[in-house]
Amino acid sequence: MYSRRGFLGTAALAGASVVSGRVQAASIPEAPHMDKVVMQPPLHPISGPDYRPVVTLNGWSLPFRMNGDWKEFHLVAEPVVREFAEGMKVNLWGYNGQSPGPTIEAVEGDKVRIFVTNRLPEYTTVHWHGMIIPSGMDGVGGLTQPHIQPGKTFVYEFEMKKSGTFMYHPHSDEMVQMAMGMMGMVVVHPRDPNFRPVDRDFVFVMSTYRVDPGTYLPLVNEMTDFNMWTWNARVFPGIDPLPVRLGDKVRVRIGNLSMTNHPIHLHGHSFAVTCTDGGWIQESAQYPETTTDVPVGAVRVFDVLADNPGDWAFHCHKSHHTMNAMGHEVRNLIGVSRKDLAKAVGKLAPDGMAMGSTGMAMGNMEMPAPDNTLPMMTGTGQFGPIEMGGMFTVMKIRENLARDDYRDPGPYQFPKGTVAYEVEAPGAAPARQPGTPMQKMKM
Numbered sequence: 001m002y003s004r005r006g007f008l009g010t011a012a013l014a015g016a017s018v019v020s021g022r023v024q025a026a027s028i029p030e031a032p033h034m035d036k037v038v039m040q041p042p043l044h045p046i047s048g049p050d051y052r053p054v055v056t057l058n059g060w061s062l063p064f065r066m067n068g069d070w071k072e073f074h075l076v077a078e079p080v081v082r083e084f085a086e087g088m089k090v091n092l093w094g095y096n097g098q099s100p101g102p103t104i105e106a107v108e109g110d111k112v113r114i115f116v117t118n119r120l121p122e123y124t125t126v127h128w129h130g131m132i133i134p135s136g137m138d139g140v141g142g143l144t145q146p147h148i149q150p151g152k153t154f155v156y157e158f159e160m161k162k163s164g165t166f167m168y169h170p171h172s173d174e175m176v177q178m179a180m181g182m183m184g185m186v187v188v189h190p191r192d193p194n195f196r197p198v199d200r201d202f203v204f205v206m207s208t209y210r211v212d213p214g215t216y217l218p219l220v221n222e223m224t225d226f227n228m229w230t231w232n233a234r235v236f237p238g239i240d241p242l243p244v245r246l247g248d249k250v251r252v253r254i255g256n257l258s259m260t261n262h263p264i265h266l267h268g269h270s271f272a273v274t275c276t277d278g279g280w281i282q283e284s285a286q287y288p289e290t291t292t293d294v295p296v297g298a299v300r301v302f303d304v305l306a307d308n309p310g311d312w313a314f315h316c317h318k319s320h321h322t323m324n325a326m327g328h329e330v331r332n333l334i335g336v337s338r339k340d341l342a343k344a345v346g347k348l349a350p351d352g353m354a355m356g357s358t359g360m361a362m363g364n365m366e367m368p369a370p371d372n373t374l375p376m377m378t379g380t381g382q383f384g385p386i387e388m389g390g391m392f393t394v395m396k397i398r399e400n401l402a403r404d405d406y407r408d409p410g411p412y413q414f415p416k417g418t419v420a421y422e423v424e425a426p427g428a429a430p431a432r433q434p435g436t437p438m439q440k441m442k443m
Ligand SMILES: [Cu+2]
Pocket: 229, 261, 262, 263, 316, 317, 318, 321, 391
C-alpha cells in the first residue's frame, strides 16, 4: 500500500522543478501486474502519439494512462519469484510482479510521470540511465533525493527529451538491489515516425546471478563467479526466440546491467550498431559487424535486414556465458586416460563425473542434479542436442509471418539438399606432412 501523505510530501519537496499539473498527480494510477514469463504482444498505444511498439523478450511493456498531457506509469518495487527456465525458480526483487521490470515506452517530447511504490523490505530509488532529465529526477539516493522508504510512493516527472534506448535501476543499496534483479528498459520512440522505422523491434537487458544448485537466492556479494548468465532473467532454453518475417527490418536493443561485458553475436547476417544509450549513431559512422560487444552499464542497438531465412543462433560469444550452472574448477582432462581417475572419483563421489578424456559433449548423458538448478548444457533441436545454456536463443526468420505475430514458428523446414551432410570417407587418419610437432607430442 502506498501512503498518500508520503506522496504529497515528495511532491512538495521536488517543487522547484519545471513541472505543471502537480495537483493532478494526487490520484495514483493503478499498477499493472504480470504473472507470465513469456513475451507479451506489442502494446499499441491507445492514446498519445502513435508508434510501432517494441516487444520485450520474456517480458512486457507497462501500460500507461493519459492525465491531461502527461503520460502516467506506476512501478511497484517488490520481491518476486522469477523462473529462469523450466526447473529453476529464483527469489528476486523486481517490479510489478517480474524481474526485470516492464519496459517503459514513450515518445520523444512526451511528458511522463512515473509513480514508484516501494514494497521492498528496505529503501530504494529509481535512476533513469542515459536519459537527459533534471538533476532532481535522477534517482540517486542521498544525492538527488531522499531514499524511498518501504511503503512509500515517490513520483518522477520529466520530459522525454530524446528518442532512444535507456535503462532504469535503483541507485540505493545498489549492489544488493541490482544483484537481486532490479532493472528494466526504457524505449523512447522518435516523434517522427519516418525516422529509421523498423518492422520488428526487440528489447532485453542482460544480468547475471550466482545461485548455487539447490538454492533459491542469488549471492549478492559475488563479483565474478556467476553461474546464471541471463537475458531478461531467463537462460536457454527459457529465452524466447525472436520470430521475424523474411525481409523485415529488425531492431534489437540490448542493455547490460551485469558485471561484465558480453559480445553478442548473430549468425547468418551482418548488422550495424545504430544507437547506444547516448543516442543515435549517424549513418556515416556505422559499419558492418556480426558481433557487438555490449559494455557494462551500456546499451547497444543494432538494425539488421532479415534477408536470410532459417534458424539463426543468437548468443553471447563468451562460451562460458552459454552455459548454465557449472563447476569452474573442473580440470581439462582432454587426452588424459580416465580409467584410474574414474575409479578414484567413484570412490569419493558415486554420482560424480570426471570431465571426459575426449571432451565434454553430453548429448545423451543424464546426470542426477539437485533440485532447483539447470543442466550446464541442454536443449534439443531437430538434429539432436544443442548443448547450450545461458545467453543463447534463436532468431527464426520465416516467410509470411503476420505483422504482430511473435509466436514461436517451430523448427525451420530446411529446403532439400541445403543441410551439411556426411560423406563416405576412410576411417584412417588423413595423410599429413611427416615430422609435425603434433606427431612428436605424447598423447
Ligand atoms: Cu556474455
